[in-house]
Amino acid sequence: MNLEAVREAVAHVEDPEVPVTLVDLGVVRDVGLADDGDVRVVLRPTRLACPARDEMARRVREAVRSVEPDAGVAVEWELSTWRGDEVSGRGTEVLLQIGYSDPGAAETACPYCGSTKVRREGAFGGAVCKVPFSCRACGSTYDALRGSRSLLAGAPHV
Amino acid sequence: MSSVTPSLDSSGLLSAAEDHFLHGHLLSGWIVDYIDLEESLAVGSIAQEELAHAATLMSVHGLDEVGRDVFVYQRPAQDWRPTRLLAHRLHDWPSTVVRALLLAHAAAVRSERMSASDDPTIRDAGIVLAAEQQLHVMHWERWVQVLGGDARTADELRQRAAVVLPLGGDVFGSASSSSEPTPDRDGHAAWMSRVETVLREVGVPVRSLGDGPSERSPADEQPELLQVLAEIRMLRVEAGFGDGVRGLDR
Numbered sequence: 350m351n352l353e354a355v356r357e358a359v360a361h362v363e364d365p366e367v368p369v370t371l372v373d374l375g376v377v378r379d380v381g382l383a384d385d386g387d388v389r390v391v392l393r394p395t396r397l398a399c400p401a402r403d404e405m406a407r408r409v410r411e412a413v414r415s416v417e418p419d420a421g422v423a424v425e426w427e428l429s430t431w432r433g434d435e436v437s438g439r440g441t442e443v444l445l446q447i448g449y450s451d452p453g454a455a456e457t458a459c460p461y462c463g464s465t466k467v468r469r470e471g472a473f474g475g476a477v478c479k480v481p482f483s484c485r486a487c488g489s490t491y492d493a494l495r496g497s498r499s500l501l502a503g504a505p506h507v
Numbered sequence: 508m509s510s511v512t513p514s515l516d517s518s519g520l521l522s523a524a525e526d527h528f529l530h531g532h533l534l535s536g537w538i539v540d541y542i543d544l545e546e547s548l549a550v551g552s553i554a555q556e557e558l559a560h561a562a563t564l565m566s567v568h569g570l571d572e573v574g575r576d577v578f579v580y581q582r583p584a585q586d587w588r589p590t591r592l593l594a595h596r597l598h599d600w601p602s603t604v605v606r607a608l609l610l611a612h613a614a615a616v617r618s619e620r621m622s623a624s625d626d627p628t629i630r631d632a633g634i635v636l637a638a639e640q641q642l643h644v645m646h647w648e649r650w651v652q653v654l655g656g657d658a659r660t661a662d663e664l665r666q667r668a669a670v671v672l673p674l675g676g677d678v679f680g681s682a683s684s685s686s687e688p689t690p691d692r693d694g695h696a697a698w699m700s701r702v703e704t705v706l707r708e709v710g711v712p713v714r715s716l717g718d719g720p721s722e723r724s725p726a727d728e729q730p731e732l733l734q735v736l737a738e739i740r741m742l743r744v745e746a747g748f749g750d751g752v753r754g755l756d757r
Contacts, residue, residue, distance in 0.1 A: 397563055473646075
């Protein structure tokens, strides 16, 4: 078993909705070997009800078998709260480019103009993991991921 | 804590899972009844999370994917003992809001107590569930304040609450069919305290929830619940697990 090759393959698996790898999103928590020799991949959902969980697991299994075709693969979901401040710098850069706020920032800001004069447009967006915002400076609408640091901290919004 | 708190024992976790599942199912009916688009998104998300929380509680209990499927779709209907709040279809929004408020606070109380468990699996699940249920609590509290704070809707909210609240006395009641069921009096008291704070502000008394939890009733004593369960099971292909949904009458 070439575990480094397995880790490398899993590192390229992208989230089904945003073009960011699961590693950069902080969803992949561990890749290792179980006692029975199977590859064990631990994932943390952004929200328990994330509808993409099955697809994430399928992609992870596919990635492992792309380098270890005969490997058994156990995908385990961790019972932990996902945190936006664990998204990598590379992941954050992509999220900003596609219209999400910086998940690790202490204060939410418009991903298009950088203004912090923003307004939360409700508690629920188009998916369980999204919170809708609008920018009072440039008029853009954007989403914040629900586990973003600024939302976990309960920061006030204009 | 997990070994002595009645609602966190084996039957308590599965009983809570029943409640979450049925609430998610019943709430989902509002997704296509557009009060406004934002509310449809909210209700859709909350219903989706209720189903996920049901699955999480079943997993904590030890049911795997197949076991969870059997628990919902193949278990005899008479084995279901959800709270009576979920044994009735509620066709109006104020009743739905009151029921959701009661259930969200109950879930918050239960999950916070889970998070203090000595059992690491129960504790970890409790921490996540408590964090996610807080969003539901905030949502339904806001609706109670909106409906109860507007002269055009406040009377109807109070009238509907007077019908819904008496159904909720068994939320922390025992679901066990044993001869000596153990109601969760501490859970009931903590829950009562929280919902009273919210409902008192809009003139809704909570006396009808009772001083202590009442016992839950089996589904076969509740005709409307049997209909709901039959409706849920109709969605499954008879061939079994993993085969998707039966084509409804289209």
